Amino acid sequence: MDLLALADFNLVARHGGVGRAARAAGRPKATLSRRVAELEASLGLRLFERGGRTLKLTQEGRALHERTAALLTELDETAVEIASGGSTPRGLLRISAPLLFSQMAMGRLAAGFAMKFPDVRLEATTEDRAVDMVEEGYDLVIRVNPDPDETLVGRAFLRDRLVVVASADLARPGDGSAVPAIARGTASGRQVWKVANAGETSDILIDPVLGLSSMIMVRDAVRAGVGAARLPVSLISHDVAAGSLVHWGDVDGPEIALWALYPSRRLLSARVSAFLDHLKTAFPTGEPHELAAFVRAQG
Known part of the structure; x- marks a missing residue:
């Protein structure tokens, strides 16, 4: 298989069209089109559905892109490392992280990493959804309690738990009367929160008076005295220690685990390894x- 044609195919697949790929790479459209056509001819497969101004990968094209894009990246990185005489982290590192962790820590983490590894260009985005790492071009994702995924490997680097707190x-x-409460999401009707204290479980009847979309907003509303809420220990431990919030009990449920994940089909790049060490x-x-x-410590 012609590696140059394969690289051009992945370039077009990544950008979703020959024109966009040509502009991004500074290459002639005709050259890219010819390379893709030659690859299709050599494989005896149609890799793109052609129609209008866009190209859509066929089932075979998607499979080829998913299985070869990471391998070509590894070849490029290996060549760069050999040429530079070592495995110094360099190049683009794209990370997706959930909203709360991003708001709490990602800015400072990214700044520290950038100062430590100036040859790496770090791009971090906030996504609570489970992004498709291959399709969307991420090198590493941070997820909360991720579902098992045989295509990803990684490690849990932080653990947390939910507690019920109030002003x-x-x-x-x-x-047993209802307590005003702040809900994460929709403020639906009355419900019961199960909490544990000293090994004993009890119920708290709550009446949601606010529904807020982020944990930071929920915490601020609790601080204002609007009602009780379920919040991570890491977010309110200082307030509890200072006495401004009171701990009513631990939420009866699984712990919160933050995982750093990356595709298992590719070797661990120097920049991903460096960020894992940074965490x-x-x-x-x-x-x-x-x-x-x-x-x-961020003040």
Whole structure:
């Protein structure tokens, strides 16, 4: 198989069209079109559906792109490393991270990484959805409690848990009456929160009065005394220690685990390995208090 034709095919697939690929690479459209046509002829397969101004990968084209794009990247990186005489992290590193972690820590993490590795151009985006790493061109994703995925490998680098907290001015009723609460998402009807204290489980009847889309907004509303809420320990531990918020109990449920994931089909690049080490340095044990301290240190 012609590697140059394969590289041009992946260039066109990544940009979604010959024209866009030609502009991005500064290459003639005719050359790219010819290379793709030659690859299709050599394989005896149609790799693109051609219609209008866009190209759409066929099933065979998608499979070829998914299986070869990472391998070609590795070849390029290996050539660069050999030419430079080492495995110094360099090039573009694209990361997707969830909203709350991005708001709390990603800015400072990215800044520290950029200063440590000036030859890496880091691009971090905020996505709570599970992005498609291959299709969207990410090198590493950070996900909360990810579903098992045989195409990805990685490690949990932070663990957290949800607790119920409220302003010190809001008393927890002892007669089973409903407590005003702030919900993450939709403020639907009354419901019961199960909490654990000293190994014993109890119920809190809550009446949602606010529905907010981010944990930061929920925390700020709790601080204002609007109601109780379920929040991660890392986000409120300082407020609890200072006495401005009161801990009513741990939420009865699974812990929160943040994972750093990358495709298992490609060798671990120097820049991804460097960012994983960067996370390990920032959070050596992965306990909630480390994230809380990290955020607190930002002032």
